[in-house]
Amino acid sequence: MRSNSILDVMVKDHTRLLKYLQDVKNNLTHDPKVLSKSFTIFQWNLEKHFFVEERAIFTSYDPENIDDGYQLFSDLSKQHTVILENVESLRKNLRSAKPKDVSDLKTTLLNHKNFEEKHVYPILDVQINEREKQLMIERINDVL
Numbered sequence: 001m002r003s004n005s006i007l008d009v010m011v012k013d014h015t016r017l018l019k020y021l022q023d024v025k026n027n028l029t030h031d032p033k034v035l036s037k038s039f040t041i042f043q044w045n046l047e048k049h050f051f052v053e054e055r056a057i058f059t060s061y062d063p064e065n066i067d068d069g070y071q072l073f074s075d076l077s078k079q080h081t082v083i084l085e086n087v088e089s090l091r092k093n094l095r096s097a098k099p100k101d102v103s104d105l106k107t108t109l110l111n112h113k114n115f116e117e118k119h120v121y122p123i124l125d126v127q128i129n130e131r132e133k134q135l136m137i138e139r140i141n142d143v144l
Helices: 006-026 032-060 066-094 103-127 130-143
Strands: none
Touching: 006 032, 006 103, 006 130, 032 066, 032 130, 066 103, 103 130
């Protein structure tokens, strides 16, 4: 059964992303090819997730309070940039002999996830009419 809630769809994807990050953590001591593959899967899915938020959701959202709505999405975009910079830095560390640790990235992702799930998606689910919401969910599902 398909959800009619942006929150539900995106929570499932957050769960999936955290599983991929856990796979990376589990593979830190494995063969570099295995680690590289799990990291690439994580990174690809994270980038798709951010693409969905920034293109399928943010660009279709017309907030009731323009200043607050656009500030919220500006802040989220900045968080995405910081997270992607952290991911790229981790990728470089994975290729070197430097110690490998994903705990900072996981903490950052969890904070971002919790913020979205408490303050972003519930607002979208309330403020967007059902027709527009279904179009957004279709776009989300097309990418994810």
